Amino acid sequence: MKRVLSGIQPTSDSFHLGNYLGAVKQWVELQDGHDAFYCIVDLHALTIETDPALLRKRTLASAAQLIALGISPEKSTLFVQSQVPQHNQLGWIMECLTGFGEASRMTQFKDKSSKSGADSSRVGLFTYPMLQAADILLYQAHFVPVGEDQRQHIELTRDLAGRFNSRYGQTFQLPEAYILKTAAKINDIQEPTAKMSKSSGAVAGVIEIMDSPEANLKKIKSAVTDAGKEVRFNLAEKPGISNLLTIHSALSGQSIDSLEKDFEGKGYGDFKGAVAEVVVEYLRPIRARALELLEDEKHLLDILHQGSEKARSVASKTLESTYKNLGVVL
Ligand code: ATP
Numbered sequence: 001m002k003r004v005l006s007g008i009q010p011t012s013d014s015f016h017l018g019n020y021l022g023a024v025k026q027w028v029e030l031q032d033g034h035d036a037f038y039c040i041v042d043l044h045a046l047t048i049e050t051d052p053a054l055l056r057k058r059t060l061a062s063a064a065q066l067i068a069l070g071i072s073p074e075k076s077t078l079f080v081q082s083q084v085p086q087h088n089q090l091g092w093i094m095e096c097l098t099g100f101g102e103a104s105r106m107t108q109f110k111d112k113s114s115k116s117g118a119d120s121s122r123v124g125l126f127t128y129p130m131l132q133a134a135d136i137l138l139y140q141a142h143f144v145p146v147g148e149d150q151r152q153h154i155e156l157t158r159d160l161a162g163r164f165n166s167r168y169g170q171t172f173q174l175p176e177a178y179i180l181k182t183a184a185k186i187n188d189i190q191e192p193t194a195k196m197s198k199s200s201g202a203v204a205g206v207i208e209i210m211d212s213p214e215a216n217l218k219k220i221k222s223a224v225t226d227a228g229k230e231v232r233f234n235l236a237e238k239p240g241i242s243n244l245l246t247i248h249s250a251l252s253g254q255s256i257d258s259l260e261k262d263f264e265g266k267g268y269g270d271f272k273g274a275v276a277e278v279v280v281e282y283l284r285p286i287r288a289r290a291l292e293l294l295e296d297e298k299h300l301l302d303i304l305h306q307g308s309e310k311a312r313s314v315a316s317k318t319l320e321s322t323y324k325n326l327g328v329v330l
Pocket residue numbers: 007008009010011018019020021022023024145146147148149150183184185186187195196197198199200
């Protein structure tokens with residue numbers, strides 16, 4: 001069976017629709033027919049200011065949401081990054097393989113550091129993609145299901161794996177990004193040319209899985225729309241409506257063409273009402289299940305500990321062959 005690995009940061013109390021449609025929905029599909037490893041990347045979350053109580057709460061909330069969204073701990077290995085020390089160990093080796101110029105070209109670093117300036121950004125934000133490469137390569141993953149914003153990091157991971165293999169002998173599987181054409185980038189519903197993001201700070205445009213149905217209904221009804229009044233998919237001229245069409249289609253399974261036909265002659269108000277209903281009804285049972293799971297912390301911790309144990313047994317083998325090929329005395 002081919003291996004799949006992906007990760008998500010516990011940087012917020014709730015995942016949003018972009019995380020689900022761009023990534024986690026594919027994680028759920030891929031757990032059938034693949035050997036899947038899914039990781040809550042708490043070490044990556046330390047690249048921004050973190051409060052200890054919040055980090056703990058959000059790590060558990062991430063596990064509960066992933067299970068509620070359909071990740072089965074029986075089918076997949078669900079684990080916490082910091083519980084597998086091999087990630088840090090291989091991360092260092094990846095840093096020693098990466099050129100400073102190469103790392104400086106990573107657009108996620110440029111975007112995130114531009115907010116406060118590179119001088120006051122953490123060094124960890126700069127080396128973040130090398131830790132991500134270690135996350136992937138430790139498991140010899142064939143596929144990495146992510147949103148479009150992660151394509152460059154997966155390319156870097158492939159480059160580093162290829163570089164290591166050619167210098168020190170075959171050690172790592174070259175991973176491929178698994179990115180959907182349709183829902184790879186869900187945008188903010190108040191600012192429809194920007195990515196919906198957990199850490200953007202503006203919550204009005206982010207549809208959160210753990211928000212109450214009433215709050216999400218209100219948010220979608222006040223989503224920004226575009227000039228004109230036709231419900232048509234056109235990213236350049238109608239970014240707001242196109243984003244809502246993408247969301248409706250991904251959740252309802254109805255094609256964008258057929259949605260355009262259904263709303264011919266109707267206004268934006270009717271359309272937003274329909275999107276709100278689809279989203280709210282889709283998320284209602286998921287939120288309820290996540291809240292139920294969060295009531296039994298011990299059960300969640302047991303699942304994560306079991307996952308981490310399995311992850312360590314795979315990761316330690318890869319680290320051992322990496323060290324051996326590097327000439328480290330074992
Ligand atoms: P942050 O804003 O803190 O960087 P994020 O919202 O981008 O967080 P991550 O934990 O970094 O979330 O990403 C988890 C997964 O969700 C990744 O595979 C990422 O590509 C995907 N993803 C995040 N935002 C979107 C989006 N707006 N559309 C599609 N996929 C997304």
